[in-house]
Structures are given as C-alpha cells and as structure tokens.
Amino acid sequence: MATCASIPVTIPKDGSLTKAMIKDIVGTFLTKEWPAVDPETLVVTYNTGYANTNCIVERPKPKGDTHSEPLKVFLKIHGELDGEIEVFKHLVPNKQEEAQLCYDYGQSGLGAKVYGFFQTQDGAFGRVDEFLDARNLQPEDVEDADIRADVARAHAAFHAMATQREKNPVQPYYDAVTRELARYHKMDKLKRLANEGGVNMDELVDYDFVSRIGRVTDRLESIGGKKGWCIHDVQLMNVMVKNRPKQGESKVILIDFEFVFQNYRGFDVGGHFLQKMFQWFDEENKIANCRPYTEEEKRHFCEEYAKQWNETTGDSDTGEQVFMESELGVMLAITFEIHNMLCFMDQDDDKDPLSTLGLNKLFGEFVSQYKKLGLES
Known part of the structure; x- marks a missing residue:
C-alpha cells in the first residue's frame, strides 16, 4: 500500500529544492544510508516539464563500493495542473491513487519501484521512485x-x-x-x-x-x-x-x-x-x-x-x-x-x-x- 508520508519542507516557488531538502525527502524512505549522506555531495539533475518537476538524484559511491541502498533515485514533484484537464478531473486518479497505481505496477516486477509517496507542508505531492537506466x-x-x-x-x-x-x-x-x-x-x-x-x-x-x-x-x-x-x-x-x-x-x-x-x-x-x-x-x-x-x-x-x-x-x-x-x-x-x-x-x-x-x-x-x-x- 502506498501510504503518504508528511515531509516538513516547503517547495520554493521556482520548484528548485535545496540539496538538504532532497536528502531529507529521500532519507525518509531509504533510511539506512541516505540520511547520513552529506547533501552537498549530491548530484541533482532537473527536468522541469509542462506540469511537474522531475529530477535524478545521485549520491557518491561509498568507500569500498558496498551499499545496500540505491545510489540514484528519481524524485517527482507534482505540479498543480499535473494530469488535470478540467472535464476529465472526475475520471483521472488523484495523487494518492496515482501513487498506488505506480506502487502496484512496481510490485508486479514490471515497473519502477516506488520507494515512497509524500506531501510537503505547503500541500505539494511527490514520489521517490527507482531510477531507471533507460x-x-x-x-x-x-x-x-x-x-x-x-x-x-x-x-x-x-x-x-x-x-x-x-x-x-x-x-x-x-x-x-x-x-x-x-x-x-x-x-x-x-x-x-x-x-x-x-x-x-x-x-x-x-x-x-x-x-x-x-x-x-x-x-x-x-x-x-x-x-x-x-x-x-x-x-x-x-x-x-x-x-x-x-x-x-x-x-x-x-x-x-x-x-x-x-x-x-x-x-x-x-x-x-x-x-x-x-x-x-x-x-x-x-x-x-x-x-x-x-x-x-x-x-x-x-x-x-x-x-x-x-x-x-x-x-x-x-x-x-x-x-x-x-x-x-x-x-x-x-x-x-x-x-x-x-x-x-x-x-x-x-x-x-x-x-x-x-x-x-x-x-x-x-x-x-x-x-x-x-x-x-
């Protein structure tokens, strides 16, 4: 079940999260290694689309290159208009339902895994997903x-x-x-x-x-x-x-x-x-x-x-x-x-x-x- 976690951050108006915010979001779901990462060592690649902000987040390889959690994740912040053409609003999934669809698809082994679904203090929704080398x-x-x-x-x-x-x-x-x-x-x-x-x-x-x-x-x-x-x-x-x-x-x-x-x-x-x-x-x-x-x-x-x-x-x-x-x-x-x-x-x-x-x-x-x-x- 894709439960929604509350994250104590506020998204800047331009959609650009600080590295510290990103580390806190990812570390909420990947709790073993990501919380200890120095946020300044993160490499964040943004891709701002029509209605949402996506970014790839990569942390450095640990010493010895042994790790139990992924080095890269995909972070998505849903925009206000994301997926919403007004006349179809009663048909399309809300953000919780969309996260559940992604979670179910990932659990089937066919899609990207969903590590976590969250809502920020200012009401924005987002997901942390498996990074696809694709x-x-x-x-x-x-x-x-x-x-x-x-x-x-x-x-x-x-x-x-x-x-x-x-x-x-x-x-x-x-x-x-x-x-x-x-x-x-x-x-x-x-x-x-x-x-x-x-x-x-x-x-x-x-x-x-x-x-x-x-x-x-x-x-x-x-x-x-x-x-x-x-x-x-x-x-x-x-x-x-x-x-x-x-x-x-x-x-x-x-x-x-x-x-x-x-x-x-x-x-x-x-x-x-x-x-x-x-x-x-x-x-x-x-x-x-x-x-x-x-x-x-x-x-x-x-x-x-x-x-x-x-x-x-x-x-x-x-x-x-x-x-x-x-x-x-x-x-x-x-x-x-x-x-x-x-x-x-x-x-x-x-x-x-x-x-x-x-x-x-x-x-x-x-x-x-x-x-x-x-x-x-």
Missing part, C-alpha cells in the same frame, strides 16, 4: 520485433493489472469528451486562430465527431471489446527502453499514469500505433519523419498482446480480436488528442501552426480510418 522509445524501436513484443506485453499486463482502484464504467468519459467536442463544433474562434497562424482548419472544426464516436463505441460493444486500465497518454516518450536489461526480463517499462482510468483496451493499442507518427514536444515539427506501423507489425503486436492478456486474465482472446478492437480504438484515441488540443487552443488562444498542422494530420487519420471500416453505412 531511454525514451523511438519510432525505429518498434520496427524491432523483440522490442515491439515487449511493448505489447507491457500494455497488456498494465491493462489487466490488479489494483485497489475501483473499476468505473467507461461511459462517463465518452459523455464528457463528446459534450466538449460538441461545444467546439463549428466554433468560429478556433477557425480564426488557425487561420491567423497560417493554417486552415475549418473542415476539422465543422466535422461531426460526436455522432461518429457513438458509432465507433457501438461497434466496439458489438464485437465484445474488452476494457482495462488504459493509460491514454501513450506517446512514445512514455515508454522507456532499458539500456542494460537483464536476460529474460522485459526491455521496456511504462511510465506516467496521470490519465489512467477504465476504457476500451483498443484505445491504448490503437493509440500506440498512431503515436508513432507524432512527436508532440518537438519544436520544429509535430509530425514524425518516419513510416507508420505496417499492418504486419500491428498484427504481431496484437498477437503478443493477446498472449499476455490471456496469461494475466485466463481469457482466450486472439490476436485478431485485439487487432479489430485497435482498428476502432485508434479513432477514440484520435478524438482524445483532438479534444485536448482544441481545449488548449481555446483556453490559451494558441495559433501555433505546428500544432494546427498536427491537428489536421490527426483529422485526416480519423476520416481515413472511419471510411476504411465502413462506419458511414
């Missing part, structure tokens, strides 16, 4: 059959993972996303912002996503689409590839569970296939310069996924079943991305042409897939 998944990685299989098995195991969080129905998510997409439908402000940025997005804004999402979910229900703990934010950056995996263990680990709630598993599987084509944090182009997943690669992924799902659940699903679900789920994943980007565009008056070009690419993928599956009839 790098972000790259588009070319999933063209390697072994890595692709490990990514498939990792998703299947996570989707079917036993956790203490209550399984809620999926419909509240679709009620929320369709209500918001209906609000953005034909919104002149969005068209104007896109055009001011030099990109025409009128066709996307005028498109009726709401009725089409209903047809997609109806089709998923008709084929018996399974549900699980979907991550939703399945961009490639949220899969880590180990630099030195041990023989027989998975080469990959999933990270970032701020958006985990129950949904059709095809949402994440199809979303993973889609995300190979995008690089959302690139400053020059949001569309990746790589080829899409081939059908052969998708089917191989789905076969490996089904094997792991069946091993975890006792079901007897086929790769073909998972593939059919992913073909529908990719459209649900696209509308999730489109909603979120339109939301930020509306709120922040964003007219970045790189974002609108990415939106038009997502729109084209949706229209193509919807036609391919004959859902208009």
